[in-house]
Amino acid sequence: MSLDRRPLAIFLMGPTASGKTALxxxxxxxxxxxxVSVDSALVYRGLDIGSAKPDAATLARYPHALIDIRDPASPYSAADFRADATLAMQAITARGRVPLLVGGTGLYFRALQRGLSALPEADPAVRERLTAEAQVQGWPALHRRLAALDPTAAARIGPNDAQRLQRALEVIELTGRRLSEQQQGGSGEFFPWRVLKLALLPDDRSRLHARIAERFDAIVAAGLLREVRTLRARGDLHADLPAIRAVGYRQAWEHLDGRTDFATFRDHGIFATRQLAKRQITWLRSELDARALDPDRDDLRSRAEDALQLFLAGSI
Structure with a gap:
C-alpha cells in the first residue's frame, strides 16, 4: 500500500460559541x-461586533487568513471561499507550515474538500413565475412548498429569504433533484491535502445554549445596534444581502426598521443563533471521519494537542 504523501491540513470545526477561535x-x-478562517460573516469588512470577529490585538498576535477580505455590499460564495482558501493553504504549505482552518461554516468546509456540484444556470422564466407566485401567496407559502420537497434545504433557509428560496425551488424544478443533495455531492475532485478533522461537539446542549445567550447579550452591549446603524447609513446595503442575512445582523436590521421591540429583537437573535448551532451540530455529526471533542471538558486543549501531535508525526 502506497503512503499518502500529501501535505497536511487541519480542520477545526464547531458550532457557534463553542470556543473554536480560542482553541x-x-x-x-x-x-x-x-x-485560516472558515466563516461566512468574518469575510466581510465592518461586520465586527455582531460576528464576534477576533479583535485587532488577537489578530495581530494570531493572524487569520480570509478575514476582512470583502465589502458587505459584494456577496461572497462558497466557490469564492474555495478559491481563496486553496490559495491561502498553498502559500502556508510552501512556507513549510501546516494550514489550520477554523470556523463553523460547514458549506465552506465541504466545498473546499469535496468541490462544488455543477448547478444549473438561472432560468429567467422560472424565476419570474416563482416571484409572481410569491406576490400572491407570500414567500412563507413557498417555504412550505420547499419543506415538502427538500426538508434539509428548507431547514437552513428562512421563510422570508426570497433569494435563496427562489434558487432552491428553481434548482429542483430544473433538475428534478433536491438542492441539498446536489450541494452534498461535490464534484469528485481530488483534494491535495491530507486532513485531520477536529469537531467541537458539546455533550450538554444546555451549556452551549447558555453561552449563546451570554454572548449575544455581550455583543449587544458591545454595540451591535450602533454597528448596524453605521452599515445602514451607507445607503447601499439592504436586508437581502448575504452579509446582512447573517445571524444577529438580520434581527438588528429588523429592529431598526421598527418591526420588533428590543425584547423581541433579543429573543429572535438568541433563537436564531441557537438554530444556527443546531444546524452546525447536525452537519458535524455527518462528518464521520472527524474526531469529536467536547468543548466543555477540562482536558479539551490537551486532547486536541495530542491529536495534532500524532497527526503531524504521521502516526494517524
Whole structure:
C-alpha cells in the first residue's frame, strides 16, 4: 500500500460559541500551524461586533487568513471561499507550515474538500413565475412548498429569504433533484491535502445554549445596534444581502426598521443563533471521519494537542 504523501491540513470545526477561535490560537502557540478562517460573516469588512470577529490585538498576535477580505455590499460564495482558501493553504504549505482552518461554516468546509456540484444556470422564466407566485401567496407559502420537497434545504433557509428560496425551488424544478443533495455531492475532485478533522461537539446542549445567550447579550452591549446603524447609513446595503442575512445582523436590521421591540429583537437573535448551532451540530455529526471533542471538558486543549501531535508525526 502506497503512503499518502500529501501535505497536511487541519480542520477545526464547531458550532457557534463553542470556543473554536480560542482553541485555534492556543494550538498555534505550540505547533507550526497558520490559521485560516472558515466563516461566512468574518469575510466581510465592518461586520465586527455582531460576528464576534477576533479583535485587532488577537489578530495581530494570531493572524487569520480570509478575514476582512470583502465589502458587505459584494456577496461572497462558497466557490469564492474555495478559491481563496486553496490559495491561502498553498502559500502556508510552501512556507513549510501546516494550514489550520477554523470556523463553523460547514458549506465552506465541504466545498473546499469535496468541490462544488455543477448547478444549473438561472432560468429567467422560472424565476419570474416563482416571484409572481410569491406576490400572491407570500414567500412563507413557498417555504412550505420547499419543506415538502427538500426538508434539509428548507431547514437552513428562512421563510422570508426570497433569494435563496427562489434558487432552491428553481434548482429542483430544473433538475428534478433536491438542492441539498446536489450541494452534498461535490464534484469528485481530488483534494491535495491530507486532513485531520477536529469537531467541537458539546455533550450538554444546555451549556452551549447558555453561552449563546451570554454572548449575544455581550455583543449587544458591545454595540451591535450602533454597528448596524453605521452599515445602514451607507445607503447601499439592504436586508437581502448575504452579509446582512447573517445571524444577529438580520434581527438588528429588523429592529431598526421598527418591526420588533428590543425584547423581541433579543429573543429572535438568541433563537436564531441557537438554530444556527443546531444546524452546525447536525452537519458535524455527518462528518464521520472527524474526531469529536467536547468543548466543555477540562482536558479539551490537551486532547486536541495530542491529536495534532500524532497527526503531524504521521502516526494517524
Amino acid at each position: 485555534a490560537c492556543q494550538l498555534s502557540e505550540r505547533f507550526p500551524v497558520d490559521l
